[in-house]
Amino acid sequence: MRIRYILYLLLSLIGFTFVQPSEGSAETNQKVIVIYSMNEEAQLKQVRILDTIIGQFTNDYTFVQDDMLHEEDVADYSHLIYLGAGKKNLSEHVTNAINEFVGPVFMIGHNAEQFKRNHTWLHIQGEVIINQITLLNSQVNQLLPEDRIMYQVNNEIANVLMTGFGKQSGQFPLLLDNEGDFYFAAQSLFSPVGEALTEALGVFLDHEETKHIRYLxxxxxxxxxxxxxxxxxxxxxxxxxxxxxxxxxxxxxxxxxxxxxxxxxxxxxxxxxxxxxxxxxxxxxxxxxxxxxxxxxxxxxxxxxxxxxxxxxxxxxxxxxxxxxxxxxxxxxxxxxxxxxxxxxxxxxxxxxxxxxxxxxxxxxxxxxxxxxxxxxxxxxxxxxxxxxxxxxxxxxxxxxxxxxxxxxxxxxxxxxxxxxxxxxxxxxxxxxxxxxxxxxxxxxxxxxxxxxxxxxxxxxxxxxxxxxxxxxxxxxxxxxxxxxxxxxxxxxxxxxxxxxxxxxxxxKPFISSEYERNIKIKQSLKYILPSLLVVAVLIVLIRKRKRRE
Structure with missing residues (x-):
């Protein structure tokens, strides 16, 4: 698996040498495939949260439900994201497609232990309850509005980028990075977990720019x-x-x-x-x-x-x-x-x-x-x-x-x-x-x-x-x-x-683009026409009176 990853890096560098983006174009030529697993309609919420998050970074991405995936579908993509929105025994062709993907993989939530990438570095031991998230190497230390469940990972070799903390359970890795493959251990992406995932995907997709926009x-x-x-x-x-x-x-x-x-x-x-x-x-x-x-x-x-x-x-x-x-x-x-x-x-x-x-x-x-x-x-x-x-x-x-x-x-x-x-x-x-x-x-x-x-x-x-x-x-x-x-x-x-x-x-637009506008213009016209007609009528009466006197 390490050889596969080194090969991916070499190919990426070769591609970058010959196809550099012009000034003002997108930072990368990333093309992302998102494979997701769900077994009930309520879990669609997690899929759409992820959809909303990824759309912050790129428009070139595709969502595919696991049972609609063919192994060859992943070949044309540079990055792969897997979302386990629900627990499920994955088919062999899904696990093979992800295991053999030549490029970085980001795994979220359920079912990640079924993949065997990079010497099976991911060991999930159970679940823990947390009420706080810490983004290491940053100022973000986010309290959760209620207790959340995450997976407990036994980690020996991966780099820990975020942690989850519970008063009863202690501190556990929330986001891990092993040679470019990531695992995010949360089971629900609702805020503020989604914000933490956004930061994580910024790293994964190499979009770590700092930019704040106000609006009122x-x-x-x-x-x-x-x-x-x-x-x-x-x-x-x-x-x-x-x-x-x-x-x-x-x-x-x-x-x-x-x-x-x-x-x-x-x-x-x-x-x-x-x-x-x-x-x-x-x-x-x-x-x-x-x-x-x-x-x-x-x-x-x-x-x-x-x-x-x-x-x-x-x-x-x-x-x-x-x-x-x-x-x-x-x-x-x-x-x-x-x-x-x-x-x-x-x-x-x-x-x-x-x-x-x-x-x-x-x-x-x-x-x-x-x-x-x-x-x-x-x-x-x-x-x-x-x-x-x-x-x-x-x-x-x-x-x-x-x-x-x-x-x-x-x-x-x-x-x-x-x-x-x-x-x-x-x-x-x-x-x-x-x-x-x-x-x-x-x-x-x-x-x-x-x-x-x-x-x-x-x-x-x-x-x-x-x-x-x-x-x-x-x-x-x-x-x-x-x-x-x-x-x-x-x-x-x-x-x-x-x-x-x-x-x-x-x-x-046309001069009059609706019945509503027509009525307004008629009222506005009458506002000026009626006084004008009144003046004309008065003038006519005065002229007639004058003629009678003559």
């Missing part, structure tokens, strides 16, 4: 928001020369009352001021509610009451498995529900973009209310938007399984969407510990090599609290502010096309 997002801006209070915060951010995002909800609804942006001219004026002075507009749903909840509180793209995708109109009685005589009939309902959801999301996106554009507001990205969105929902969004803001829902089993990576990513399950992650949270009204929690999150995130330090803020909390959040974000030294306008974004719905690049936003 003003959240839940709907037609009932106090425009004057918002303007003060926008003025402050302009004075600070800070680029930021504004998550806009075009329609406010509550108790049957509906308010559009056309009913809030002062807010529209403020939003235009913001757009012209550092802000990038983000479409944050259309109404930010599904049933009877108030805009800003409800879940627009997830039926939170039944914890499932949007399968029916909000006005209809929710149909459940118990309402159908057979599984087949219920599955038929689900298929019809998926078609309803697809149309429902498309209509919301179309209406939202059309109404913003009608007011001269140009969204560059999308954010789902409460970050709740089905997997089909991501596919629909990717048809219209190139960029997504916030955190990710991992499966359709529940909206509460979310994950956020440390850096921007393009996971495969998001169908080409670029995620700009929100990593440190927000100030919760009425929570005395909220600011301290934000401070701790910022302190933790800036210790990692490559991370977003990104927060959102509700403007109803006022300017002074906003200043505290900004000042805290500014404590991250050598970090840059994300300006979404400087990134390549595109939004395309029907004949409306919005793009951004290098700080410029370009819009292509």
């Amino acid at each position: 997002r003003l959240e839940d801006i709907h037609p009932k928001v106090d425009a004057a209070k918002l303007k003060k915060q926008a003025t402050y951010l302009k004075q600070k020369n800070i680029p930021y995002m504004v998550a806009v909800i075009p329609v406010y609804t509550m108790n049957g009352k509906t308010v559009h942006l056309s009913d809030a001219p002062k807010l529209v004026k403020t939003l235009k001021y913001m757009q012209n002075n550092g802000a990038s507009i983000v479409l944050h749903g259309y109404k930010h509610q599904y049933r009877d909840s108030e805009t800003g509180e409800g879940f627009e793209f997830w039926d939170v009451e039944y914890d499932r995708p949007i399968y029916q109109p909000a006005t209809e009685k929710a149909l459940l498995r118990k309402d159908y005589p057979s599984e087949k009939k219920y599955e038929s309902f689900i298929e019809e529900g998926k078609e309803f959801e697809k149309t429902y999301i498309k209509n919301a996106l179309r209406n939202g973009v059309e109404e913003l554009v009608a007011h001269g507001l140009y969204p560059l990205a999308f954010e789902a209310p409460h970050y709740a969105m089905s997997q089909q929902g991501y596919n629909v969004i990717s048809e219209y938007f190139s960029s997504y803001i916030g955190r990710l829902q991992l499966t359709d089993q529940t909206w509460q399984s979310e994950y956020v990576p440390m850096y921007e990513t393009q996971p495969k399950f998001m169908n080409g969407l670029t995620l700009y992650p929100e990593t440190v949270g927000f100030i919760e009204q009425g929570n005395d510990k909220a600011f301290a929690q934000l401070q701790q999150s910022i302190k933790t995130m800036k210790e990692y090599n490559k991370s977003y330090i990104s927060a959102f803020y509700h403007p109803y909390l006022g300017k002074e609290s906003l200043k505290k959040v900004v000042e805290e974000l500014e404590t991250v030294e050598n970090a840059t502010w994300l300006d979404l306008k400087k990134r390549e974004n595109s939004v395309e719905i029907d004949e409306i096309n919005i793009t951004s690049k290098d700080g410029k936003v370009e819009i292509s």
